[in-house]
Amino acid sequence: MAALQPGTLKRKSSLPVWLAIGWRVAAVLALLALAVGVHWIERDGLKDTADGQVSFLDIIYFTSISITTTGYGDIVPVSTAARMFDALVVTPIRIFVVLLFLGTAYNFVLKRSWDRWRMTIIQRNLQGHIVVAGYGKTGSEAVDELIARGATADNFVVIDADPDAIAHAQACGCIVVQGDATRDQLLEDVRITQAKAMIVAAGRDDTSILITLTARHLAPDLPISIIVRNEDNEFPARAAGATTVINPVSFAGLLLASSCTGTNIAASLADLASARGKVALTERPVRVGEIGKPLGAIATGLGVQLRRNGQAFSFADPEAETLLAGDSVIEIIATPLAQA
Template structure:
């Protein structure tokens, strides 16, 4: 039985009904129930007894119904006939319970829950700094979160943005901070503290949506690192023009692996090994250390240096520029994996 309850799901959709209209419908429903109780009490007024004057008027019926539903019960008007007592026990009592629950639920939904959610959101926002934001929790976005967790990034340092309640629920189940909303809106990105984030990963499922998110993000946080996934090769240039630092095309990357496998059966495995957190080797990116300045790229001891980024220019191991590393250089190196989380330096583009 318990397992069945845990598997129970329901189809949900956000209501477009305004708050005032939702509250109004609830009030009208309560008034309808009270009117039914008043009507039946009035029809069966002979079954009521008034200790004050012995006469039960319509005002007395309204008064008796209201104090019965609100469980006040002064005792001045009481049901004396079996039919009146039966109606009060079987009909008025359920109405009483339902009205109380309805008003408690309304207060919880529109007052307490919203206040609580806003307080929790403000508390989380205060702790967000140097975090990673995932805009879009589809296949690529969820795999990115799993890879980040495998690399040792705490779930508390990951924020997932998605308009789908189901996607947000899955991300929350992984321990991530979540926000159900539209990442193309300034207010949404500001709510997740994009200005103080380490990086933004965009995988919205549609290239046009992803590019629009990048444009909005670059407007909100001009210096944030943006990585973006596109499906069409033609959209790689617009994505970079929108402000993305890194543009990844899964189809093109798969083509590279396939082409590499044609040259040798182990090349594709090695490339996948480099990209995975549990591989024997890993790619790492970091800023050059002060002790390494002036030395060649081949002299670094933390790994095998394969590329140096100096400003907007990339240099390989054979370029003369890497024979003397400079302050501010960004080194991309191959390091020993063995389950060690990679160190990611902040690149300044």
């Protein structure tokens, strides 16, 4: 199960568990063999208080005890060379072996328990968040724009299989999980049913559509925005359950066409779409005090369109003369930049 990581990110090791443990054991045995070899060569500098003779088995015993403990005093170094070797080589080996075993225990036992505990705490507080499946160029820009509009970075849960993309998202303060967003278990781990919205920008249309299908199956009412590159995939994306389908190629064509009839139209549209402009295009539900009034009478901004029962009406349509409960208003408002 993928683990949510709000803290230090570590790349998953490419070594299997048995090999990771094996090289640690091999390192300990190599150090033990080194100490045994030197003690055997310098055995005249050791004294056995039991029988006065230092055999090879005594060397193995003395070395093992010296590396793992401080010794029992039955075999002791008496020469200067033996004492210096124990002080300058065996003692550091003892410290290294202890740290090696502690690191192994942490990596394979304590760390997993700690990560599971952290994941439980994070999941418990996940509610009203935005899930971002794919943190490439498009996904990262979407997050940056939402943060510029006032969202906090820790309100985003970023899913991506690329460790570099995960590192970038985490550096921005997002909650991250490295894995496959098409998997039911991973989406359940990020509490997809408690999310406020989902952005799907996996980089491939087929992958994005499959992610959308998986998310819709788990969260029937979740607003899902997806980006597709091929116009032919817009219908499959909507059929998969996407609430909003964006085709950047088609939109770029619209901007190019608009620029032919007015040199400032494309810049104005970009200004409307970005929180960094002087005006912004926003959508909100009709307020109680606005019911029964025309769209042009709203006081919060310039009403340009309303949505009613899935249909869009402009400010010039007869429907815009009377706002009803349940309508959504699309308006142009001044941003703080314009007011500064």
